[in-house]
Amino acid sequence: MVKPHLENIDPLQIYMHALGFHAAEDALGHLTLGPNTQLAGQVAQPCMVVSALTSELFFKCLVCIETSRTPKGHHLFELFGLLAPETRSKIVHLWDAHVVPHRKAMWDTIDQHHQEAKISRDLPGALLASSRAFETIRYNYEPDNQASEFNIGDLPRVLRRVVLQMKPEWANLGRGIKPVPGFRHGQK
Numbered sequence: 001m002v003k004p005h006l007e008n009i010d011p012l013q014i015y016m017h018a019l020g021f022h023a024a025e026d027a028l029g030h031l032t033l034g035p036n037t038q039l040a041g042q043v044a045q046p047c048m049v050v051s052a053l054t055s056e057l058f059f060k061c062l063v064c065i066e067t068s069r070t071p072k073g074h075h076l077f078e079l080f081g082l083l084a085p086e087t088r089s090k091i092v093h094l095w096d097a098h099v100v101p102h103r104k105a106m107w108d109t110i111d112q113h114h115q116e117a118k119i120s121r122d123l124p125g126a127l128l129a130s131s132r133a134f135e136t137i138r139y140n141y142e143p144d145n146q147a148s149e150f151n152i153g154d155l156p157r158v159l160r161r162v163v164l165q166m167k168p169e170w171a172n173l174g175r176g177i178k179p180v181p182g183f184r185h186g187q188k
Contacts, residue, residue, distance in 0.1 A: 005069035018057035052134035058159035077131040095123040
């Protein structure tokens, strides 16, 4: 359950805060793709945690833009549910058009190795499966902690795109963060 909302928070401040974590996620992500497989393995889970937090912040920014209220809590699916239906549709459309085709081959390979549980590819399903990743991956060492599926690493870029569709005047803030594969600046 999402906790009470905060009032009087500037969505631009949330956006700028999210951009900082987004840049950190981007830097960690480069390490997971590098030649040092030991380092890549060590930073994979921290990268997931930062990605989940970045998605949370962008969701909160979007809710704040729409309602002037900022929700508390980490549950990504619940935060997604607080958005206007039109905003949710935009996010799902961008996910389906850009992320799913880009990740299909990787997800197919993972599904082949894990026959018992297929990866959720539709955004609502992926969000539901990954909703508590920020909490569970941070405490992965605890014996009673259930591991979360995490296939929403591309979500912060999608959410950032939707924020910029709503607030195009913010487009030049936070340069240096890569767009979603297939996106070009200004593309909707």
